[in-house]
Amino acid sequence: MRLMVVGFGVVGRSSVRALCERREELRRKFGLNPKVVAIIDINGALVDSKGISPDTLLRASERGAKIEDFKDIFNPEAKLSDLLSDLDCEVMVETTPTNLSTGQPGLDHLKLAMKNGVHVVTTNKGPLALAMPALLELAEHNRVRLKFSGTVGGGTPMLDLAKKCMDGLRIESFMGILNGTTNYILSKMDSEGVSFLAALDEARSKGYAEADPSYDVDALDPAAKLVIMANWVMGKKLSIRDLRITGIRDVRPEEINKARSEGKIIKLIASCGERQEVAPMAIPRDHPLNVSGTLNALTFRTDLAGEITIIGKGAGGQETASAVLRDLIDIRKSYTRQALTQAQKFGRT
Numbered sequence: 001m002r003l004m005v006v007g008f009g010v011v012g013r014s015s016v017r018a019l020c021e022r023r024e025e026l027r028r029k030f031g032l033n034p035k036v037v038a039i040i041d042i043n044g045a046l047v048d049s050k051g052i053s054p055d056t057l058l059r060a061s062e063r064g065a066k067i068e069d070f071k072d073i074f075n076p077e078a079k080l081s082d083l084l085s086d087l088d089c090e091v092m093v094e095t096t097p098t099n100l101s102t103g104q105p106g107l108d109h110l111k112l113a114m115k116n117g118v119h120v121v122t123t124n125k126g127p128l129a130l131a132m133p134a135l136l137e138l139a140e141h142n143r144v145r146l147k148f149s150g151t152v153g154g155g156t157p158m159l160d161l162a163k164k165c166m167d168g169l170r171i172e173s174f175m176g177i178l179n180g181t182t183n184y185i186l187s188k189m190d191s192e193g194v195s196f197l198a199a200l201d202e203a204r205s206k207g208y209a210e211a212d213p214s215y216d217v218d219a220l221d222p223a224a225k226l227v228i229m230a231n232w233v234m235g236k237k238l239s240i241r242d243l244r245i246t247g248i249r250d251v252r253p254e255e256i257n258k259a260r261s262e263g264k265i266i267k268l269i270a271s272c273g274e275r276q277e278v279a280p281m282a283i284p285r286d287h288p289l290n291v292s293g294t295l296n297a298l299t300f301r302t303d304l305a306g307e308i309t310i311i312g313k314g315a316g317g318q319e320t321a322s323a324v325l326r327d328l329i330d331i332r333k334s335y336t337r338q339a340l341t342q343a344q345k346f347g348r349t
């Protein structure tokens with residue numbers, strides 16, 4: 001499988017490292033033999049049409065390493081559009097930063113790859129939050145796979161649980177905690193009685209919150225994840241602009257105390273049922289969604305099996321890289337299925 005990695009930060013590097021370190025296992029268990037033919041960052045690209053050597057990949061994926069330092073295969077002029085048409089490549093792994101206003105640069109990357117007949121694995125929520133129905137149509141039209149497990153729940157297989165393990169069930173609704181930073185802040189406010197600002201400062205000092213925390217605390221990040229879940233799992237045709245979104249800036253210690261006195265706790269809940277919204281809500285303290293720290297959790301309400309909850313880490317380079325691996329393996333498995341169908345069609349099995 002010939003791959004191109006676009007965006008070489010925390011997730012891009014962790015994904016390349018995981019591919020190198022699991023090489024043998026991937027080949028043995030899944031017949032997946034990945035060859036990275038290009039790594040594209042904002043400054044240029046590492047390109048080797050024969051596949052960049054595992055040693056170079058491991059060194060390049062070290063924290064702090066710069067792709068420009070690998071002079072023999074670095075091309076500062078390389079453009080994604082040229083690489084997509086010139087290099088023989090099957091899958092683009094897209095891990096550029098999320099932009100929920102324009103979806104760029106990821107949106108253009110995804111469209112370009114799919115129009116060139118290249119499968120896409122992405123961890124970037126921006127393009128999907130803004131244009132998921134159109135992107136899924138584009139994938140279908142060009143007969144390529146668009147995979148995005150890492151966009152929701154980091155390495156926790158929330159999308160796959162709903163899509164692959166619930167055949168025969170009807171999912172009536174779901175609700176969950178889809179952002180670790182806000183869960184950390186609300187958990188601190190509850191357990192230590194501190195204000196929103198004091199809890200935010202602590203989240204920043206621990207590296208859980210960005211200098212500009214608005215994507216998290218204004219609930220845009222969980223809203224983007226809700227859009228992806230709602231489209232993919234519930235068959236809605238939504239963009240982030242269709243949601244009601246309320247962040248946690250205005251949650252006061254008094255509300256948290258009142259909730260506690262009623263046996264409840266305030267959590268930032270993304271829900272999809274009759275309505276789609278993200279807002280702080282008081283839930284019973286013994287509810288399975290009452291997870292602490294930066295954990296994420298999601299409860300599906302189903303007709304035959306009742307409520308099913310999945311809990312796990314919602315982010316992290318290595319964790320999200322595991323979702324990239326899962327998507328690549330899934331694409332590899334679909335090759336096998338296609339080959340089987342072809343063989344059956346021609347009476348060869």
Ligand SMILES: NC(=O)c1ccc[n+]([C@@H]2O[C@H](COP(=O)([O-])OP(=O)(O)OC[C@H]3O[C@@H](n4cnc5c(N)ncnc54)[C@H](OP(=O)(O)O)[C@@H]3O)[C@@H](O)[C@H]2O)c1
Nearest residue numbers: 007008009010011041042095096097098105123124315316
């Ligand atoms: N980190 C996580 O735990 C996590 C979890 C789930 C999903 N995600 C999502 O996965 C994506 C990547 O996250 P990350 O943490 O790896 O971010 P990151 O560390 O900021 O990496 C993004 C990389 O993309 C590069 N880039 C920016 N514009 C580009 C362009 N036009 N062409 C090529 N490369 C470009 C950046 O270069 P510069 O740094 O030079 O700008 C950077 O190397 C984001 O969309 C994020 O929301 C992250």
